[in-house]
Ligand SMILES: NC(=O)C1=CN([C@@H]2O[C@H](COP(=O)(O)OP(=O)(O)OC[C@H]3O[C@@H](n4cnc5c(N)ncnc54)[C@H](OP(=O)(O)O)[C@@H]3O)[C@@H](O)[C@H]2O)C=CC1
C-alpha cells in the first residue's frame with residue numbers, strides 16, 4: 001500500500017525539498033493534499049505531476065486562478081483557512097507542516113487530530129502552542145517528528161538514550177548574514193543584505209530571522225517544548241559553517257554531535273523514513289578537505305533576540321504566541337522598509353512589555369482561541385510600536 005502524504009507549504013523552500021524526495025520514489029506515495037498561498041503556478045504544476053487529491057491555496061481571491069490551472073487534471077481546487085484545515089483533516093499517514101508562521105498552527109493541529117505523523121518544520125507551532133500540540137498528539141495517538149535541522153539532529157543523537165542522562169542540548173547557529181559586521185553598522189543593514197544567508201538556501205523570512213537570531217531564539221523555545229528540557233540546559237553556540245547541526249551533552253561528559261551538509265533534504269528524509277534510515281541525495285562531507293570547524297560564543301549585544309527568548313520561557317503561558325506574533329509583525333515592518341534591522345528586537349521587546357502588564361492575557365489557558373487572541377493583540381501592539389518608530 002502506498003503511504004498517504006500531504007504537504008502543507010508545498011510551494012516553499014521546505015515544501016519543494018520534500019517534493020524533491022517524494023518524486024524520486026513516486027510508487028511509494030499517494031499524495032493527498034498540497035497547499036500553498038500565492039504561487040499558484042507551482043502549486044498546480046506539482047499537484048498535477050503528483051496526482052494529488054486536492055490542492056489548496058490560503059488566498060481565497062486566487063481560487064479562480066487555481067481552478068483554471070487545474071482544469072481537466074482531476075485535482076480538486078480549494079481556498080482559504082477553512083479549506084486548509086479540512087485538507088489537514090483528510091486521512092494521511094505523514095503530513096509535512098511547512099507553512100511559514102503562526103498560520104501553520106491550525107492545520108498542524110487538524111493533522112494531529114486525524115492521527116497523522118506530523119513532520120514539523122513549522123517551529124512557530126511549538127513556540128505559540130507547544131503544550132497544545134504535544135497534548136493533541138498524545139490524545140489522538142499521533143506523532144510529531146522534528147524537521148528543523150537542529151531538532152532533527154538532537155532527536156537523532158537521542159535515539160536509544162535516556163533523557164535523564166542528558167545534561168545539556170547545544171544548538172548551533174550560523175550567526176547569519178551580519179555575524180562579522182561591526183555592531184554600529186547593523187542599523188543600516190538592508191533587506192537585500194539580510195536575505196543572503198551564508199550557508200542555507202531558505203525562504204526569505206527565516207533567512208532574515210537567522211541574521212537577527214530570532215530564528216535561534218525560536219529554536220531555543222522549540223527545544224524546550226519538544227524535548228521537555230529546562231531552559232538553563234539549552235545553549236546556543238555560533239558555528240559559522242553550519243555543518244554541526246546540534247550537540248547533546250550527557251552526564252558522563254560525552255558530547256554527541258550531528259554532522260552533515262547544510263541540506264534540508266537530510267532532516268526531511270529522516271522524518272520521512274523514520275524509524276529506518278534510507279539513502280538520501282545529499283553531499284557526503286569530506287572532513288579532511290574542510291579541515292576545521294569554528295565555534296564562538298553568541299554575543300548578546302549583537303543578538304538581543306536570544307535574551308528575549310529566555311524572558312519568554314520564564315514568563316511561560318501564552319507568551320510564546322505573543323513573542324512569535326510580535327516577531328512576525330516586526331519582520332513585516334523590516335521587509336516593508338518601515339523598520340530598521342535593529343528596531344525589530346525593540347518592537348518585540350516593547351510588545352512583550354505591554355502584554356506582560358496585562359497578566360490575564362498571557363496567563364489564559366492554552367486553547368487555539370486564546371492563542372489566536374494573544375496573536376491578534378500582539379500584532380496590534382507591535383504595529384503601534386512600529387508606527388511610533390516611523391513617526
Ligand atoms: N527553509 C528551511 O530550510 C527551513 C525552514 N524551517 C521552517 O519551515 C517553515 C517554512 O519555511 P520556508 O519553507 O523557508 O518558507 P517559504 O517562505 O519558502 O514557504 C512558505 C510556504 O508557506 C506558504 N504560505 C505563506 N503564507 C501562508 C499563509 N498565510 N497560509 C498558508 N500558507 C502560507 C507559502 O505559499 P506561497 O509560496 O505559495 O505563497 C509557502 O508554501 C517555517 O516555519 C520555517 O521556520 C525550518 C528549518 C529550515
Ligand SMILES: CC(=O)[C@@H](O)[C@H](O)COP(=O)(O)O
Pocket residue numbers: 148149150172173174175176200206209210211215216242264
Ligand atoms: C536549516 C535550519 O534548520 C534553519 O533553521 C537554520 O538553523 C538557519 O540557520 P541559522 O539560524 O543557524 O543561521
Ligand SMILES: [Mn+2]
Pocket residue numbers: 148149150219
Ligand atoms: Mn533550524
